Amino acid sequence: MYMKKFSDRQQRLWFRLLFEWRGSVIPAILPKILFCGMFSIIIIVIDISGYNLSLPLESGIVPSLVLGLLLVFRTNTAYDRFWEGRKAWGTLINTVRNLARTIWVSIEEHKPEDRNEKTATLRLLVAFAIATKLHLRSEPVNEELVPFMPYGCYENLKNMNNPPLEVAFWIGDYLQRQNDKGSLNAYQLTSMFKLLDSLVDVLGICERILKTPIPLAYNIHLKQLILLYCCTLPFQLVDQFRWLTPLLVCLISFTVFGIEEIGIEIENPFGDDPNDLPLDQICQTMKRNIEDLITLAPCVRRWKDEHPEDYPSDP
Amino acid sequence: MYMKKFSDRQQRLWFRLLFEWRGSVIPAILPKILFCGMFSIIIIVIDISGYNLSLPLESGIVPSLVLGLLLVFRTNTAYDRFWEGRKAWGTLINTVRNLARTIWVSIEEHKPEDRNEKTATLRLLVAFAIATKLHLRSEPVNEELVPFMPYGCYENLKNMNNPPLEVAFWIGDYLQRQNDKGSLNAYQLTSMFKLLDSLVDVLGICERILKTPIPLAYNIHLKQLILLYCCTLPFQLVDQFRWLTPLLVCLISFTVFGIEEIGIEIENPFGDDPNDLPLDQICQTMKRNIEDLITLAPCVRRWKDEHPEDYPSDP
């Protein structure tokens, strides 16, 4: 019973994924596969016309190892970038949460405006994340940012080379002013600055991933080897398989081009393809966490100021 | 003798594991294996009927390398997630222990209520871990949390998007109040906040593991290659092995589907399968450590206040 139920759900998912088109690499590699198929048909035709093109070449183990190694390398490198990008955004979420909580809890409020300024700064944290997203996608500052900052700042931001850096500057400036005003002591300021530094580090990490592709020489060598491999395939198969050759060439080139294509797709994970990181969703999560935090505060104040006996009464 | 005794115990364990059903992937992959077996029977029947389907295809070394590579990649990626999840929970335990000890030792008590509040905060640390567990399993806040927080807080928690964040907020708020009251100096507050940040980081790491599966394109390509491989197998074997073919196809597809299935099973390690992390047990350990710490205190106080000469008398 257990087995049955378990398998059913999973089996269906398994097969649905198999024929998934969106997110698959097939659209991208189909032309190359067809090219290899065409090429092998030409070879067959010539071979049949009497010009013997068959080549009993058993592809040597070392060249195959080299191709395999380069494919492994390509795949791992691309995935490492993807995952490092994801980790950076994970750090962004964590740091925003931690910095927001510390600001909310630690900065003293002396008059109602202080509260407003605090709320505005919390929103600036979300603005930092959104500005980073736009910056990584090379999109200009747009109205997505408007709800998270004063309008004057928004106008200002449009003229900057690197908008997230300006947002970080505003947050740093706000914190320093709280210290100057005496609402925040120097130790906590220092540790908040460290969290702010983490935010800027995340920005730098993402820029690094974006701007440093796999070294050119690898890319060229890999493409050359793949083409070499796919073009020698029909010569090796034509004698034995005749008209099955194009089918086999297509299947084999599908496996090889597919793995290379995946590398290309996930290497830069900051776009908005189905294979990219869900940055919009991550920004939404951050926004929701900040809004939650803002609603949370009054409850705590009440709990602290009005019913101080409430807390320790329970075990 | 040494060899004998040693081997006996281990040998038995070795064989018991071999036939372990629970935790094994066999239930999950049996349907796929049977499907491959059926398919090969059909191929044999057709082949025997006179339509020659045999294909002397020596599966090329490069497609095999690509499939092998993708399986390796799948396995390593899945295990890395599993292990990163485990590390995160390890950090959670360590941080809870360190934060609890520091709170217990460093916050000054001026009246008995202070002690109660301290105890309550220590329990909130356990509550954070349990809330994280429930959040990762997408379970609602439930009565497992009741013993670790005042009832009002528990009610409050039910309405939050992200309950662990609220618990972290309470702890942060408590610490800040101790600083405002003068029971905790600013340096220690800052370093406790860092530990609290670690707790929230753990939450973020687990959410990241949970919400970012292996890129879709890999998953699709891998499944396509596996199916392709298993479906071309009978054509290659039918000529040589006849009615042994289904058995061989089942055995070979067992090895391949098995390794893929393991990847699927351990990729998300926060559930409660036998292959998942023992989160319940980890939370129990944390609870026990905290309770130990609470009982420990009086002993130390006595040792410190009443018999100060006891300590340095011994070497």
Add this chain to the structure above:
Amino acid sequence: MYMKKFSDRQQRLWFRLLFEWRGSVIPAILPKILFCGMFSIIIIVIDISGYNLSLPLESGIVPSLVLGLLLVFRTNTAYDRFWEGRKAWGTLINTVRNLARTIWVSIEEHKPEDRNEKTATLRLLVAFAIATKLHLRSEPVNEELVPFMPYGCYENLKNMNNPPLEVAFWIGDYLQRQNDKGSLNAYQLTSMFKLLDSLVDVLGICERILKTPIPLAYNIHLKQLILLYCCTLPFQLVDQFRWLTPLLVCLISFTVFGIEEIGIEIENPFGDDPNDLPLDQICQTMKRNIEDLITLAPCVRRWKDEHPEDYPSDP
């Protein structure tokens, strides 16, 4: 000449290792190898009796890759644990040295008892390491700990679930008291607490390695594949090698079982096998370093207090 001398020493070592019995995995895997040998003898006998069991199965490249992959994975995972465990103990040594030096140098002494208490705390650091060792080996608190703590504490420790945590608590308590007495300023206290946190982190890391084996599913699948492989071997070899088959089966199964066994042996590196970490020796080193530090102090005091001109006179 260089070559000759160099090779001699090394050559001898190389061959001595070859036949090392203790530490080798041969005792553990001999029964399984013999079982495979027996099994292949049975196959030969049946085959000779006229029932043809020979199977011209060329083991497919993909199942071999899968088995190879799982063996690699097993090996790497096991070694990673071993090495992570070693790193954790390395961190333990470093932290004990650093914490000891800081305590020795930074805590002010106002009366001779202060010196005694300091010495006692330094010894508690060694006690922490020994208690961790015992805890990881699931051994009870024993007299190995007696020289490093007051007897009352030792009695207390026997009743704890997690003795190292109690030792850490004592150290933390001692440091906090020095701060309360004014012998240690708050910044140094905070940074000592961080070192203490590192000690507890090491404990947590070791517990994690100990309690989280490789996921069950991998273990089961690996064992199943190994057995499958070794049991199909005689069918493939019997036709060609006849009575040499058992020898070959034994040799081949020796390589495979051996590598699996090593994984099992070093996976949990905290025992006291020849393949485990030399924890006893590490604890000894720590003890020696601490004792050195204690003897060192008077020299420095003299140098500092009585001959302050001694130091800057030399270049």
Add this chain to the structure above:
Amino acid sequence: MYMKKFSDRQQRLWFRLLFEWRGSVIPAILPKILFCGMFSIIIIVIDISGYNLSLPLESGIVPSLVLGLLLVFRTNTAYDRFWEGRKAWGTLINTVRNLARTIWVSIEEHKPEDRNEKTATLRLLVAFAIATKLHLRSEPVNEELVPFMPYGCYENLKNMNNPPLEVAFWIGDYLQRQNDKGSLNAYQLTSMFKLLDSLVDVLGICERILKTPIPLAYNIHLKQLILLYCCTLPFQLVDQFRWLTPLLVCLISFTVFGIEEIGIEIENPFGDDPNDLPLDQICQTMKRNIEDLITLAPCVRRWKDEHPEDYPSDP
């Protein structure tokens, strides 16, 4: 439609890369490939003259594995260096940004000269990066540095062994003086010193990558194996392929020498080949960020001093 448009752009890029000359390793390995081709022609001629040189050596799987393994190892090691170098420069950017922002925000200005001195220090941060670049390329201090420091300092720098270290010293000295003058409190000074330490760490990491090549023994062994492999190739192919042999030898040696050459090219990523890191561009980015920051300040001052109500007015 989607597929069509998508493929077109990518297809063209794919093929353009294929024939890219600059950045490719072909110029570097062509002589070696030609040498192997020549050698195989000699072998053919001798073989045809009646001296049978054909060697039906099926290259054993283990030597191939060893060669493959060494190539993998070479590739991964070289790429790790490349990527570690890139990470170090990423850290440099992040740290310069963070340190610049903190200096700009936190150091109090009492008179206009203070502002000038601040600006000069911000430029010294860029000077540090440029000096590091020159130092890594073994180039002398040149006029690229002039705009970023007082001329006297520039003269001074010319006589140093390690110019970046002197720049770091100046920055440290400036910060300490601000603390002595009371414009910067001790906690912030300490945390700025940590950022400065990071800068010097980056310098050290780059020097380490530059000065520690892959161990000599690996390099020698790899070259020997490659040559051995390429020189035994014609003996294996001559019988079967006759005059096609040189072509095949060239193709196969192309794959092997190519992968080795890439390792050599990216191992030291601090030069100015197309396969090296874009250090000039990174320094430009840093400069632009600093100049942005300097222009930014007045805006913020205005916003802070003159319109303090501007900020909290918006949500």
Add this chain to the structure above:
Amino acid sequence: MYMKKFSDRQQRLWFRLLFEWRGSVIPAILPKILFCGMFSIIIIVIDISGYNLSLPLESGIVPSLVLGLLLVFRTNTAYDRFWEGRKAWGTLINTVRNLARTIWVSIEEHKPEDRNEKTATLRLLVAFAIATKLHLRSEPVNEELVPFMPYGCYENLKNMNNPPLEVAFWIGDYLQRQNDKGSLNAYQLTSMFKLLDSLVDVLGICERILKTPIPLAYNIHLKQLILLYCCTLPFQLVDQFRWLTPLLVCLISFTVFGIEEIGIEIENPFGDDPNDLPLDQICQTMKRNIEDLITLAPCVRRWKDEHPEDYPSDP
């Protein structure tokens, strides 16, 4: 032209390395290779005498994979140690530079002796590095250390178990005294202590690498498999290659023994072989950096005290 010039230089280097004797593993493995060659001659002689020893054993893919895997594992593990050792020494350089600069900049001088004491402490940092080097090479404290410390200290050092720890103690003691005298505030003291802790961590990391070889069981199993492989080789080749067998056996065993030997050579990178880390050179670099720093100071003082207008005058 570009290609020509480029290749020439590199080509020559490439071939020079090929025949490099010093640093190569050939001296170390020659005896083993000769042994295998001899063994295969014996096999041929016996085989020719009429006792058929030929064994058409196609070395199974799985045992080859296992051997290959163990060689990969050996290589990676050894290189990881080498590289971790190099990283540790890189950290040592960085930390010495940072600590030296901070001491030089931050500790206040009230009288000329303070300057001397500062210089002496800076030299102690170099002494720490040299003492670590000697300790790792198991050499006694020698006159290399004399110029870097007062003679009394040097005498003292000779009697210690772990000399670097004593040097670290002196530095820590010096820093604490500066704090007691009021020349250094507590925050900076704490952060300098962290740098000092890093120095001791480096010592611990190097000791760990030195004292924890690869687990015994791997080493034994690997050696057994290599010997097994090399001894079954002649049986497989004798039939086909006759008197070429010894040559082939030598070539193949050369690749395998070579890779194992490299692992042995670089596993402990702290010796003074050509394949070890250039520790002497690293210590020299450190010394030069420290001497540079000391000469640097007066210049800065002048610049700061006498021409304070010099600095901000330039952009």
